[in-house]
Amino acid sequence: MIAFKKILIANRGEIALRIIRSCKKRGIKTIVVYAPDDQNRLIKRNCDKYVKIDGDSLEETYLNISRMVSLAKRLGCDAIHPGYGFQSENPDFPKICNEEGIVFIGPSLKTLSAASNNIVTRDIAESIGISVLPVSDVLSDHKVLKTFYKKHGLPLMIKPVFSGGGKNIKAILDKKMFDRFLREDKDLLKNPDKPPFFAQKMIRGRHIEFQFLRDRFGQSVIFPERECSIQRRFQKIIEESPSVVLSSLERRKAQVLVRKLIDKIDFVGAGTIEFLFTPRRKFYFLEINPRIQVEHGVSELVTNIDIVDEQIRIAEGRHLRWKQSDIRIKHHAIECRILAENIRAGFRPFEGTIDKVTFPSFDFIRMDSAIFDGYKISTVYDSLLAKIMVVGKTRKAAVDRMVKALDSFKIKGVPNSIAFSRMIIDDSKFRRGLLSTTFLQDNKMIEKFIRKTLSPKTVASIAAAIFRFEAYNNLDIKDNMKDRKNDGWPKSDWKKIAHTEQILHEVDD
Amino acid sequence: MKLKIDGHLFFTDSEEYHKNLDSFLTLKDQEADHDESILKISEHEYLIHLNNDIFHVDLESLNSNDGKIFAPLKGIVQSVVVKENDEVKAGQKLIQILSMKLQNDILAEFSGRVVRVLTKPGRVIEKGQLLMEIEKYD
Structure with missing residues (x-):
């Protein structure tokens, strides 16, 4: 066991601030890196050392693993926290950390190599009796895709083999789209520089996922589920916990499966297993997220456990402090991700400067955000401006509180998704919990939003x-x-x- | 008078518009929501904060019907769907851009023939950069 004294945070924005918060609680000093175009005065004020890494591209800055590791070594850090996105799921990160004697706050090289490959994890899940969706081999050419189509039909998804987070997923819903894909996106599959893709059968359902913590002694806790069905382009925009749909028996059954799977790959750290939960009440494995997730705060609010703190403790080699029986549902929690996107213009990202931001301030709200008046939004980085979370005794109380919170949350100077989030949260179907991953399309929410907000x-x-x-x-x-x-x-x-x-x-x- | 609000076109010479404008102009002071503001971000673009929502208004893109297609945002070109001499219909996808992890399609605003393609997949493009020229059909 080693007690960390100094940690390098290889990330930016709200998650850098979030990690600093947990480090401060443990008395750990923090070093945060930033790209020349991305200096953030909130992070600068909160960390112990804010280090610029020169470079014009992401490859030179936030994606540059060896630079991060050598910097951590030079500045006397014990460990690196990768946050989410960027290189957090790249097995090279723990590998280079191991070589340089720095602790990687995340799973081991071996675990990460398996967990970051969506085809491998699917096969492991299947081998221990978890239901999986039909998938193709790696799409080396169009023949593989056509064979899969002939066997399993439509709709299907084309997904990258490595990494999660809904990046670069393409849905093919009908024959017309299928033909168009073969015609237009030829280079997506044929270009050797592109990462490998595979096809997966698409079915209707809810996105249900389970956060877990597991220490190196094999002890683990599985959190109550998060439902993240409200998505646009396969990226979550609203998350809540618990889900309205699961019975406590179904929850326990799924938690057993999750434990089996993480034991099987000897996962040490914090992670999430994602499932599709069908109307016939069956869980299908989707993927493992071997890192802290954007929506981890929802589970923290439900259980009063600081997941980042636990992540650090596990990396230090400590025993988990919690037993499964300690994990109780104490509240209902909801999160809305507020994005710098123009919803009416088809979720178009916007480059600009925040003129004035007013955060809501009343009880039972948590804001995770790194924006301020004068904050510059660059399309080089993701469009997340803030995560607004609320808790309530019941789901209804949480929803009501979220509506109020969104009403008093104001961001001027950039198009953003506050008004859109508010409309979804206050929608009668959302309030009744009638959710699915195609909620926005099924209920024509974007069209409704345009009609409602662009009235004469x-x-x-x-x-x-x-x-x-x-x-x-x-x-x-x-x-x-x-x-x-x-x-x-x-x-x-x-x-x-x-x-x-x-x-x-x-x-x- | 035409307005392009968040990519949607509005004509302010309709009867419905005038009826609404009239009722709006005669609003009593106390009915006014005092949290509105307007910011001019370029010669022809405005951001308007109203009903705790932000509207992006573009007056120029309506007039620039000379067939030039400019990059609406910074990003990386993922694919160019049409090639020179292709005929395109209004609404058809021309170029796909990856920006902030998201795919954004550039669509043809009018029908015509592609005269020049000035970019290709993999290129990093800046906002406002000329990407394509289309000869407009009348």
Whole structure:
């Protein structure tokens, strides 16, 4: 056992801040790295040392494992926390750490090599009696895909063999899409530089996943499930725990399967096993996430256990402090991921600067975020602005609280998903818990959102706002702009506008 | 007058629009929500905060019907679906960009013929970069 004194955090944004928080609790010093275009004053203020790594591309900065490890060594760190994304699932990370005598806060090289390969984990899951979905071999050419299609039909998914997080997944729902895929995306499969892909049968269901912790002595705890069915383009946007759908017997049964699987691959650390839960109440294995997940906070709120703290303790070689019987459902928790994306324009990411952010402040809310007034959003990094989490005694209480929280959460200066999240959370089907991974499509939520938010009244308001703004500028009556607030935003009372002939005239143009 | 709000086109010369604008312009002060604001982010783009939502309004892209296709955001070109001399229909996918882990499609806003393709898969492109030229059909 070794008690860490200093840890290097090889990540950015909210998860870097999150890891710092747990380190501080343990009295561990933190070193965080940043790319030249990504300096963050919140992280700088909170960590013990903030180190710039030069380079123009991600390959030179956040993806550069050997640089991270040599930096950790040079600065006297005991361990590296990879966070999520970037290289957190790359077996080279623990490998190079081992070579340099730095502890990797994550699974071993052997475990990670297996766990990061979606075809390998599927076969292991199947070997211990977990139901799996039909998959193809690696799609070396179109013939493999066509054979799979002939045998299993549609819909199907084309997924990368390595890594999770919903990246680069393509759904093929009908024959037309299938033909188009063969025609258009030829280089996706044939390009030798591209990572390997495989095909998987797609079925309807809910996304249910189980967070676990397992120490090197083989003791483990499996958390109550998280339901993450609300997804856009295979990436989760709303997560909750527990799910409305599982009975406690089904939960226990699934937890037994999860324990069997992580024992089998001798997984040491924190991770998650993802399942699809069908309307016929059957679990199908999807993948293992061998790292901290974005939505880990939901499980922390439900159980009052600090997962990052446990992750560090396990990496130090300590015994797990918890038994399965300690893991109780204490609350209902929900999380919304707030993204810098223009939902109405098809979830288009936006590059810009946050002008003013106002976080909600009342009880039973947790905000994990690294944004502030003046924060610059770059499309080089993911679009996550904030994770807003609430707890309630019941699901209804949590949902009601989330609606209030979203109403008082304001981000100005960049298109974001606050209003969209609010509409989903307050939707009658969501409230009744009628969820599936195709919830947004099935309920035409995006179309509904566009219709609702771009009503003729809103469009008129928008047009008038622009007329008024331009009228001010053109008339050069800067005096009227004196009542500025929020760092340069004109105080907006433009609903009162337009009593002037001038502006009405402009409307007529 | 036309407005492009978050990629959706609106015409402000309809009767419905004027009815709404009228009722809107005569709103009493106390009905006004005071949390609105407007930010001009370029010569022709605005961000408007209204109903705790943000609307991106673009006035120029409506006029730039000269057939030039510009990158709407920074990213990496994943695939170019059409080639020179291809005929394209309005709404058809032209280029796929990977940005922030997400695929974004650039669609043709009008029908025409592809004259020039100025990018290829794997290229890193900057926002506003010229990617393609299309000869517009009338």
